[in-house]
Amino acid sequence: MSQVPLTHILIVSAALFFIGMYGLLTRRNLITMLMSVELLLNSANINFVAFNRYLYPDRLDGVFFSLFIVAIAAAEAAVAIAIIINLYRNFKSIDVEATDEMKF
Amino acid sequence: MSASAVVFYILSLVILASALLAVTSRKIFRSAIWLLFSLTGIAGLYFWLQMEFVAAVQIVVYVGGIVVLIIFSIFLTQQSGKDLPAPVRGRAFFSILAACAGFVLTCLMLMRYAFPASAGNREGTAASVGNIGAQLLSTSEHGYVLPFEVISILLLAAMIGCIVIAMKTKPENK
Numbered sequence: 061m062s063q064v065p066l067t068h069i070l071i072v073s074a075a076l077f078f079i080g081m082y083g084l085l086t087r088r089n090l091i092t093m094l095m096s097v098e099l100l101l102n103s104a105n106i107n108f109v110a111f112n113r114y115l116y117p118d119r120l121d122g123v124f125f126s127l128f129i130v131a132i133a134a135a136e137a138a139v140a141i142a143i144i145i146n147l148y149r150n151f152k153s154i155d156v157e158a159t160d161e162m163k164f
Numbered sequence: 165m166s167a168s169a170v171v172f173y174i175l176s177l178v179i180l181a182s183a184l185l186a187v188t189s190r191k192i193f194r195s196a197i198w199l200l201f202s203l204t205g206i207a208g209l210y211f212w213l214q215m216e217f218v219a220a221v222q223i224v225v226y227v228g229g230i231v232v233l234i235i236f237s238i239f240l241t242q243q244s245g246k247d248l249p250a251p252v253r254g255r256a257f258f259s260i261l262a263a264c265a266g267f268v269l270t271c272l273m274l275m276r277y278a279f280p281a282s283a284g285n286r287e288g289t290a291a292s293v294g295n296i297g298a299q300l301l302s303t304s305e306h307g308y309v310l311p312f313e314v315i316s317i318l319l320l321a322a323m324i325g326c327i328v329i330a331m332k333t334k335p336e337n338k
Contacts, residue, residue: 063165063168064168066279069172072176074267074270075180076179076183078263078267079187081263082259082260082262082263085258085263086259088251091192091238094234095234096187099199105222106209112215113213113215115280123218124311130221130226131319134229135319137233137234141233141236142326142330144241146330
């Protein structure tokens with residue numbers, strides 16, 4: 061572990077973040093946009109764990125932050141999928157371009 | 165280059181390649197499976213960092229929970245076998261431009277910043293499950309019991325919200 065500098069791990073997580081951002085900008089399907097958001101949250105998690113491991117190995121704060129992020133991501137995915145299923149019931153499509161009415 | 169470094173570079177190659185395929189694949193089901201591989205690779209990265217508990221949580225929550233939820237919602241909402249529409253060309257071009265510019269900028273900043281030399285002489289065995297549990301539920305100065313309780317209320321609220329949102333309303337008023 062000590063042979064790899066911290067910067068390389070941070071570069072990997074930055075690349076993951078921008079891959080997720082590319083997906084969020086180009087995709088127009090709600091489920092695939094949700095997958096991109098999961099990639100973004102995971103890249104933040106990698107950063108927290110790597111900082112904890114490399115800079116403060118005697119403390120645990122990075123671990124707790126990543127655990128709380130995982131819990132919030134699970135709640136967010138569940139609510140998002142409930143919303144997606146409700147949208148599909150109303151519009152017969154989950155494309156963001158098709159869902160252009162708020163109430164009918 | 166030692167074996168540990170080789171393992172790290174292989175893991176990051178797997179993570180980045182499958183994440184790239186997950187955001188570019190035209191079939192939504194394959195995209196979900198590539199996301200599964202990417203998340204498993206991230207769990208491997210946590211194992212490599214010797215954070216076994218975080219890796220286990222990653223596998224249980226993401227691979228076992230969220231990806232299965234996503235696959236179920238694909239089955240419920242998508243005609244299987246139909247390709248997703250290709251992204252609009254101008255939008256794809258500017259998205260690639262924005263992502264590359266952001267990545268290059270972040271890398272330049274990372275290269276310029278010198279992180280303080282790792283305190284390797286400090287004791288590194290703090291991440292055991294016993295220590296994590298004790299500090300997560302401790303009420304002392306560095307304890308995390310208040311965020312823990314807040315998260316539990318958040319999960320309860322999300323569960324009730326999901327049931328209310330996805331509940332079928334009677335179609336008699338239409």
